[in-house]
Amino acid sequence: MDQLQKRPANYVPLSPVGFLPRANAVYGDRTSVIYGRVRFTWRQTHDRCRRLASSLVHTLGLHRNDVVSVLAPNVPAIYEMHFAVPMAGAVLNTVNTRLDAKAVAAILRHAEAKLFFVDYEYVRLASDALQILAGSGAPVPLVAVIDDLDRPTGVRLGELEYEALVAHGDPANVELPLLEDEWDAITLNYTSGTTSAPKGVVYSHRGAYLSTTSLIMAWEMGAEPVYLWTLPMFHCNGWTFTWGVAARGGVNVCIRENRPAEVYRAIARHGVTHMCCAPVVFNILLEGGDADARLGAPVQVLTGGAPPPAAMLERVEKIGFHVTHAYGLTEATGPALACEWRAQWDSLPLSDRARLKARQGVSVLSLSDADVVTDDDRMARVPHDGKTLGEIVLRGSSVMKGYLNNPEANQQAFRGGWFMTGDVGVVHPDGYIEIKDRSKDVIISGGENICSKEVEEVLFRHPAVADAAVVAMPHPHWGETPCAFVVARDKDARVCEDEVMAFCRKHMAHFMVPKKVVVYDALPRNALGKVEKVKLRDAARKLAPPAQKTKGKQATTASGGRRDEQQHVMAMSRL
């Protein structure tokens, strides 16, 4: 048995990049990408990606493991980069467009980016970031602008331009590096960018391949999907569906922004069958849709933030969105648990269905194990009783390679053969995992993770602040927002709420700024001196703005409102 060696015909390194040449061969004449009036087939997308890869290698001289950063919304260019950049042997780093210049600069510096693609809309943000980078003495990457493909604007930043790189590449004569080791890095995604040791999550080709196929199966995405890009591709590479749509020979419908009209128009015009989104998008869908609107055909929605509350779920499903709830985190290449629906639940009343659907679910196939373990040295698996709390841990080939240049974070995250999520949950008797308390440090606002420690660090830099702690506060639109508790340095000097917020607005991305600043005489601390965040979260809950009266009849009952609130607080999914 052992003498049978690996051969080129039976051992091909796993990589989701391979889905593109296959799509070219077997789905060549089908539509691959739609953006405004632009349409490509898989043959064209394959050709364009090869051209770009050829330019990256031969014109720009990129090498294996060089990082290519991109700051762009869901336009065709960022989609194509998911294939072209790793084809060139380089590593794709998609940057969250909601960050501020400082955070972007910190990422470019930490990633040691060699090339930086910037969508024309983000030229200002990019320039600011590059200036900060240059000012710090760090090497500055090459810059290439991505103009709008449908309606070119002529905006430039430096001399390189995306379409020119595509046009000048030679698809016929590409000497591209062959992937030799599936453990090689394919992408780099930052979960946090402003601290001294940013957490850059590295995926391998192998991990990305296995996650992609695993999520296709978890979501049961069949052939010929029409996939609407409501989820930013910079979120875990679009939860791997950047590659997954190619595997399925589907259509990528790209839109610049999730405006309700645009979303509904795209669904109607292109016959959208699938979309992923953070729960905040449900608000957009409900705001934009007519109360009695119905989709022509059902749209499968994979949502990965907080589970939608029962009332919202009912309204969204009435319109024709069929919601699957998943839980995951960047470190697990997107969804790690999915609430696989069981046929026997179909006949249950809505409230029961919503309760079951709100559970985070069972591990996707690429994880060989997912469980909840005790918070002690034994790390014992908790009983499946739906009650015993423990930390959710994961193991499997879809777990990241690790954090880039951050041995400390790696040491914390990988323990006892597990990846530690930091989230607290229970296992129900039927094996479904439910989160009961989210990682202390993460606030999920509109689908974006905010690291409370990062906000605290900024607060500490305010001259009048002696002590500070940031926790999540429920918010009717954003799910959660940061709430800051501060103590004045000088008992006489008053700390002003507005001034602290203004200070924050200057030093961090807008979505990270606390919506509320509370001044305390002292923060509650335990005997060991640790801030008791549980108490602060209780306080924040009481300070939270009331649940909005949402449009439509179903959502305005008191109990519906309460459920909303409670579930937002319990919403721990960290995608």
Added chain:
Amino acid sequence: MDQLQKRPANYVPLSPVGFLPRANAVYGDRTSVIYGRVRFTWRQTHDRCRRLASSLVHTLGLHRNDVVSVLAPNVPAIYEMHFAVPMAGAVLNTVNTRLDAKAVAAILRHAEAKLFFVDYEYVRLASDALQILAGSGAPVPLVAVIDDLDRPTGVRLGELEYEALVAHGDPANVELPLLEDEWDAITLNYTSGTTSAPKGVVYSHRGAYLSTTSLIMAWEMGAEPVYLWTLPMFHCNGWTFTWGVAARGGVNVCIRENRPAEVYRAIARHGVTHMCCAPVVFNILLEGGDADARLGAPVQVLTGGAPPPAAMLERVEKIGFHVTHAYGLTEATGPALACEWRAQWDSLPLSDRARLKARQGVSVLSLSDADVVTDDDRMARVPHDGKTLGEIVLRGSSVMKGYLNNPEANQQAFRGGWFMTGDVGVVHPDGYIEIKDRSKDVIISGGENICSKEVEEVLFRHPAVADAAVVAMPHPHWGETPCAFVVARDKDARVCEDEVMAFCRKHMAHFMVPKKVVVYDALPRNALGKVEKVKLRDAARKLAPPAQKTKGKQATTASGGRRDEQQHVMAMSRL
């Protein structure tokens, strides 16, 4: 990027065996196996497999790479072995129950089987095989009988018995070898058993994992399937669905035989959603079903032999079977191409749909490449014109590790970075591959591959036969059967058809025996002395029995009959 090392949490060797502990964790209370009045849950199946694995290691002392052969129909034991045997580090060898004792002995000898599980129905065949083995001086394996689980018979062969091994294993205290290398062998499937160098196809854990997930996707098998075992598990491990049903948390409905009444009863009683089968099973379904019968709910059928002819397809689909056509071979871990259906074809007339459905299709996801190349040293890819003939070649992680102890066969099969299927086909402009001429040596009869060379070798051993060649002859029920052309040794001595058939019946499995023996003065040979099998196939076609008048109205038209015949001859799929 490179300094991020593999860790137990993020690098788990791929193996379909892992689907079982996952099924235990996430589908534990769901039904796993139904056989007669026997029902197991995934928790029980997991427990039983661990017990068996523990007995294999601790009681019987099996080691890594030891071969465990099994001769059994689709009963729970052979299903469980697909997990328990590799769990013990051993390699599972499922033996075709239709072989004769000599062929079974040849397999046991070549595989150097250490343990031999025998279903009670096959005790006679196994005893004969073991006697041949002992007579040849080859080591004889340990033998364990599998009694009927639903209605025990008390039949024994030696002292070991399957249920006792399960019962005595200790699931709590199992020290099982951990899989360290996903390239390790998991199963061994013989495509041919009686020649001097039998072809034992070895799969790796990695290949089996990737094939399993790839076929789940190709067939779009969703969660909670109810899978009926009409396809023998000894065929490429049930085209990997042995493992696939575990991955999906489905139900395995096991039946001993594909009798029409039993198939229809199982479908109705258990709500079968999926089944795989050779095309011969369609005859069974049509014979058994009422002409106007309708299934309560549609059943997805993956068929891997010849594409069903249009008339048959129409009748079968009318009953409620939804047919997907795949092409594959043992060496590719089952289906390698699947005729992925396109929505745009739905509106075509039946004859066009049947023509499209009869094409072998596009590569499954686990293949990184499948193409047709010219039959010369260049091995150039043929144009996608639906006309240019070439050999179908495959590359990807679902291609076998290789043939066991058969370097010659490996050298022939692996060339130019490809696996050579030996089948001749074309590529259509839409990328779909269609077979135009099957490998010269293979005859597919009732879903079983018959190697014409093996039949010829037996014929040559007949004292009166001077020359012989065997080709496929169309057959209305079996698709194809062997047709032998023989030349008498002595021009005066007559070779008698019946006597030759009787001789064959004595020296080979029944399904391999030529249904027709034709005496020629000389075989047609080309300038190089090679038998011109094309001419013999033409002759055989003219000698073929007429297409049966099948029951029901749709299939009896003359054109339907002709199509039947033509398509059976063109039916090249080698699963």
